[in-house]
Structures are given as structure tokens and as C-alpha cells.
Amino acid sequence: MTDQERPLDRGAPFSGGVGGGRAAEPDRRVRRTRRILREALVSLILDKGYERVTVQDVLDRADVGRSTFYAHHRDKDALLVSWFDDMSEDLRREFDAMAPGAQVEPSGPAAVLFQHAHQHRDMYRALCGRHGGTLVFRHLHGLVADLMRGHLRPHLAAAGSDLPVEVVAEFYTSAALGLLTWWVDEDFRYEPTRLARMYQRLAATGVIGALDHGDEVRPHP
Amino acid sequence: MTDQERPLDRGAPFSGGVGGGRAAEPDRRVRRTRRILREALVSLILDKGYERVTVQDVLDRADVGRSTFYAHHRDKDALLVSWFDDMSEDLRREFDAMAPGAQVEPSGPAAVLFQHAHQHRDMYRALCGRHGGTLVFRHLHGLVADLMRGHLRPHLAAAGSDLPVEVVAEFYTSAALGLLTWWVDEDFRYEPTRLARMYQRLAATGVIGALDHGDEVRPHP
DNA sequence: CGACAACCGAACGTTGTGTTCATTGCCGTA
DNA sequence: TACGGCAATGAACACAACGTTCGGTTGTCG
Numbered sequence: 001m002t003d004q005e006r007p008l009d010r011g012a013p014f015s016g017g018v019g020g021g022r023a024a025e026p027d028r029r030v031r032r033t034r035r036i037l038r039e040a041l042v043s044l045i046l047d048k049g050y051e052r053v054t055v056q057d058v059l060d061r062a063d064v065g066r067s068t069f070y071a072h073h074r075d076k077d078a079l080l081v082s083w084f085d086d087m088s089e090d091l092r093r094e095f096d097a098m099a100p101g102a103q104v105e106p107s108g109p110a111a112v113l114f115q116h117a118h119q120h121r122d123m124y125r126a127l128c129g130r131h132g133g134t135l136v137f138r139h140l141h142g143l144v145a146d147l148m149r150g151h152l153r154p155h156l157a158a159a160g161s162d163l164p165v166e167v168v169a170e171f172y173t174s175a176a177l178g179l180l181t182w183w184v185d186e187d188f189r190y191e192p193t194r195l196a197r198m199y200q201r202l203a204a205t206g207v208i209g210a211l212d213h214g215d216e217v218r219p220h221p
Numbered sequence: 222m223t224d225q226e227r228p229l230d231r232g233a234p235f236s237g238g239v240g241g242g243r244a245a246e247p248d249r250r251v252r253r254t255r256r257i258l259r260e261a262l263v264s265l266i267l268d269k270g271y272e273r274v275t276v277q278d279v280l281d282r283a284d285v286g287r288s289t290f291y292a293h294h295r296d297k298d299a300l301l302v303s304w305f306d307d308m309s310e311d312l313r314r315e316f317d318a319m320a321p322g323a324q325v326e327p328s329g330p331a332a333v334l335f336q337h338a339h340q341h342r343d344m345y346r347a348l349c350g351r352h353g354g355t356l357v358f359r360h361l362h363g364l365v366a367d368l369m370r371g372h373l374r375p376h377l378a379a380a381g382s383d384l385p386v387e388v389v390a391e392f393y394t395s396a397a398l399g400l401l402t403w404w405v406d407e408d409f410r411y412e413p414t415r416l417a418r419m420y421q422r423l424a425a426t427g428v429i430g431a432l433d434h435g436d437e438v439r440p441h442p
Numbered sequence: 443c444g445a446c447a448a449c450c451g452a453a454c455g456t457t458g459t460g461t462t463c464a465t466t467g468c469c470g471t472a
Numbered sequence: 473t474a475c476g477g478c479a480a481t482g483a484a485c486a487c488a489a490c491g492t493t494c495g496g497t498t499g500t501c502g
Contacts, residue, residue: 178395198384288480
């Protein structure tokens with residue numbers, strides 16, 4: 001964690017709040033600009049890959065002045081991160097909505113992730129795929145790993161396992177994200193639930209499960 | 222696979238071979254330069270992280286002229302890749318040396334990887350850790366995934382599993398590399414064999430194994 | 443409508459890149 | 473030991489992108 005995400009003067013000082021306006025809605029122009037910048041960035045990532053996108057590119061595609069960009073974001077990375085923050089909030093909400101069910105396997109979090117990715121395909125293409133950058137992917141990894149640890153800790157503790165939580169969490173987090181990345185690059189060939197089921201099998205029973213014929217579980221012809 | 226690694230004029234035309242020189246050994250100066258460049262790069266990565274290392278930095282630390290650098294490598298990435306290629310050759314050899322044993326679980330490849338990483342700690346720190354770049358890591362991922370596929374395919378085929386090999390391979394590859402990365406960042410706290418054993422357990426039996434008390438296997442107090 | 447915040451765009455200094463070209467000094471040969 | 477060819481070398485150059493600044497313009501909110 002470096003010194004990322006200095007907020008600059010994020011959110012216009014005091015303006016919005018006409019009726020019962022949500023907490024300090026920024027000026028309409030601000031929203032517009034930010035939206036346009038994000039869209040431009042995402043579409044550019046899909047075109048050329050994150051690394052090759054230059055601030056100038058974003059400026060051109062968004063048709064926004066140079067100084068305007070820097071008024072909102074410290075640099076290219078900050079723009080991406082701000083976008084990711086919104087996304088991750090969304091994702092976290094979905095996790096929380098599911099949490100009480102308290103599945104035993106790590107497939108709960110993974111399934112939610114796959115579902116979420118499938119809903120926001122373009123964004124995940126820009127995030128994880130061939131084209132994505134390292135930065136946000138690490139953020140995502142950290143996020144999922146956190147959730148995974150929280151999810152697994154009680155189970156491991158209850159069973160008195162001698163495996164450190166971090167190791168187990170890291171294992172399943174990486175497996176999930178790796179599968180996700182692969183899936184994205186394969187252009188979402190499988191249904192999200194199908195992928196989730198495969199993950200679930202591998203996670204729950206390991207190679208042994210993988211070597212089983214899928215018969216007993218097979219839910220359709 | 223893009224157009225990486227144009228050899229330029231790798232290997233001086235014809236010079237070496239004074240005594241009984243090995244097959245077309247490049248000029249002594251060339252070897253020296255290349256070695257110095259690599260060392261400089263690696264040490265710089267460990268200092269600042271790959272992304273932040275600039276060609277200029279390498280030039281300064283290696284005390285080498287600009288054109289010299291570009292005579293040997295197309296850019297920063299190419300330098301790193303050339304280094305990685307050597308490493309990976311080494312790694313692949315170790316895999317092959319082990320292959321005939323034909324373990325059932327994916328822990329074979331993983332164990333070799335962990336061992337190799339432990340032997341070349343500094344290099345893996347520069348490769349996988351917090352500081353590593355995306356590029357070589359993807360290469361490594363590809364390499365391991367390949368091996369994993371080759372390793373798993375026969376077993377899955379024999380058992381008539383309905384899981385696609387790519388999925389299973391991706392799962393275990395990502396898990397192994399994720400664990401590796403984590404381990405590197407934790408400064409190799411565990412013994413490589415210990416890590417391998419944990420991986421092995423998770424890979425073989427899944428969460429079920431993780432929830433077991435480690436008693437039956439525990440080889441020491 | 444009027445104040446003010448946000449946007450614009452051009453210009454500038456800086457840093458890093460990749461290439462060019464004359465020079466240096468190894469290398470093998472006589 | 474002396475010599476000529478040739479690869480390696482480093483200074484200088486042109487270029488691309490970055491991030492900042494500042495006076496002028498335009499949209500927004502009250």
C-alpha cells in the first residue's frame with residue numbers, strides 16, 4: 001500500500017443538495033466529466049491493453065482538457081483505482097448479502113465473484129483479462145483474499161486444523177482469480193454457474209473429486 | 222506470444238574460440254556486458270519494483286553506455302525476458318528430471334517449483350514478489366500451466382473425468398503460483414518442503430483435507 | 443441574474459526513450 | 473610483436489508523454 005488515492009479535492013466543496021440531495025452530490029459537470037473519463041479509459045483498455053493506454057489517449061477519446069483530467073485524478077492509475085473502488089463496493093455488497101448463509105466451502109465467495117464478473121463482463125475484461133493492468137488486479141486479489149480469510153477462519157478454527165488460514169485462503173483465492181482470468185480470456189464460454197460448480201468440486205474434494213465421473217452430481221442430460 | 226525476443230545480433234559473429242572455445246561462445250565483452258546488465262536489473266527491481274525501474278537506472282548502475290544496452294536488448298522487458306528464459310530452462314530441466322516418477326497429484330510440479338524458488342530466492346523475489354512485473358510472471362504462469370496440463374491430462378483421461386483439463390490445470394497452477402507469491406512476500410518463512418506439503422494436502426483432498434487434524438500425517442511433535 | 447466553480451487549451455519544464463555516428467580497443471592473423 | 477577489421481561503446485539528438493500553470497470561457501446553482 002503506497003500513497004495511492006490522494007483525494008485531491010474530490011467532490012466539489014459544497015454545491016449539490018437541492019431537494020433532499022444525497023450527501024453532497026458533486027456538480028453535474030463533475031459527474032459528467034468523471035463518467036466520460038472512465039468510459040474512455042475502459043474502452044481504451046479493451047482496445048489496446050492498460051499498459052499501452054496513455055493519458056493523452058484518454059484526453060482525446062473523452063474530449064476533455066488536459067488540466068481537467070489532472071484536476072480529478074493524480075494519474076492514469078488513480079483514475080482506474082477510483083473506478084475499481086466503486087466496483088468493489090458493489091461486489092462487497094453482494095458478498096455481504098450472501099454471507100449469512102455461511103457455506104462451508106470457499107465456493108460461496110467464488111460463485112458470487114463469477115456471477116458478478118459475468119454481469120459486468122466488459123469491466124472484468126478490462127480488469128482481469130489479457131488487457132488488464134497489474135494494479136487493480138492486485139486490489140481485487142486483496143479484496144477477495146480478505147473475504148476468503150474471514151470466510152474460512154471460523155471453519156478452520158472449529159475443526160482445529162493445523163493449516164494456517166493465510167495459506168488456505170491464499171490457495172483458494174488464487175485459484176478462483178486464476179480461473180476467473182482464464183474464463184475472461186476465453187470470453188466467458190461457460191455459464192457462470194457451470195464454472196462455479198467446477199470450482200466447487202475442485203475446492204471441496206481436490207483431485208479426488210476431479211477424477212470422479214461427474215455422474216452422481218450431473219443435474220441434466 | 223507477441224514478437225518478443227528478436228535476437229538482434231545475439232552472439233558476436235565469430236570471435237571467441239581461442240583455445241577449444243565452446244560452440245560459438247559470444248565475445249568475452251558481450252558476456253560481461255550481459256551479465257552486468259542482468260545483475261543491475263535484478264538489484265534494481267529489488268530496490269524499487271520492476272515498474273519503477275527505468276532503462277536509465279540500469280545504465281547508471283551497470284555503468285554501461287546507452288547504445289550498448291540497445292545493442293543487446295530491445296528494451297527493459299526484453300532484458301528481463303532473456304534472463305527469465307535462462308531461469309526457466311533451468312526450471313524445466315528440474316521438472317523433466319522428476320517427470321518419470323509420475324505423481325498423481327499436481328503437487329509434483331508445485332513441489333519442484335517451490336524448491337527451485339527457494340534455491341534462487343533473490344530472483345524469485347524480483348519475479349513474483351510485491352516488486353515483480355507482470356510480464357515475466359505471466360510467462361512463468363504459462364510455463365507452469367503447460368506443465369500442469371501435460372501432467373494432469375493422462376490422469377483425467379484415464380479416469381474419464383468430465384472436467385476440462387484446462388480448467389483443472391488453471392486451478393492448480395494459479396493456486397501454486399499464488400501460494401508462491403505469498404510465500405515470497407512473507408520472505409520464505411516456511412521450509413519449501415513444508416509449503417509443498419500444505420499445498421499437497423489442499424490440492425489432493427480439498428477443504429476436507431484442510432479441516433482434518435493434521436495428526437495422521439504429522440511427522441514431528 | 444450574478445457569483446463562482448469547473449472546464450479549456452496552450453505553453454512549458456522534465457524525464458525517459460530509442461537511434462545515430464564517430465571513436466575506442468579487442469580479436470585473430472601475419 | 474605489430475596490424476587491420478569489426479564489434480562494442482558513449483555522447484548527442486529527436487521525440488513522446490508526463491504533470492503543472494495560468495488567463496480566459498462557460499455552465500451551474502442559488
